[in-house]
Amino acid sequence: MRKTIWVLNGPNLNKLGGREPELYGSQTLAEIEQNCQHICTEADIHLEFRQTNHEGMLIDWIQEASTKAAGLIINAAAYTHSSIAICDALKLVKVPSVEVHLTNIYQREPFRHHSYISPCVNAVIAGFAGKGYTMAIRAIIELIR
Ligand code: DQA
Numbered sequence: 221m222r223k224t225i226w227v228l229n230g231p232n233l234n235k236l237g238g239r240e241p242e243l244y245g246s247q248t249l250a251e252i253e254q255n256c257q258h259i260c261t262e263a264d265i266h267l268e269f270r271q272t273n274h275e276g277m278l279i280d281w282i283q284e285a286s287t288k289a290a291g292l293i294i295n296a297a298a299y300t301h302s303s304i305a306i307c308d309a310l311k312l313v314k315v316p317s318v319e320v321h322l323t324n325i326y327q328r329e330p331f332r333h334h335s336y337i338s339p340c341v342n343a344v345i346a347g348f349a350g351k352g353y354t355m356a357i358r359a360i361i362e363l364i365r
Contacts, residue, residue, distance in 0.1 A: 230297035291360035310340035
């Protein structure tokens with residue numbers, strides 16, 4: 221059976237492209253997904269790419285990924301800085317996991333400097349805009365090969 225990499229996106233990331241472009245750039249989430257899809261297709265990996273504005277939905281999806289995914293990438297967006305529940309859910313995930321942020325959260329407002337997600341994943345990529353997602357996909361493919 222083909223392995224699946226799950227990419228989960230949190231609140232407001234559906235607005236990428238038009239949302240604070242000076243920070244997040246002009247790339248839409250659909251374009252980021254396409255780039256991830258391209259790499260996965262070449263590697264014969266299935267991609268499950270999702271976005272939600274709801275914390276509970278992210279938790280349901282992380283729980284689902286914990287039994288189905290070969291690797292997990294998460295940009296929890298603002299929940300990064302507030303959600304102990306997402307951190308707890310991520311502890312269920314036993315496959316390679318990467319936290320991704322478009323921006324370098326450590327260069328931004330102090331309230332973005334703390335991540336509840338980082339202690340619960342294997343790695344963090346922040347500050348490479350949409351390319352951070354494709355870097356994370358390639359890293360996970362290398363690990364699960
Ligand atoms: C973000 C950074 C978060 O602080 C912010 O709330 C987001 C996006 C990023 O990808 O840079 O929504 O996760």
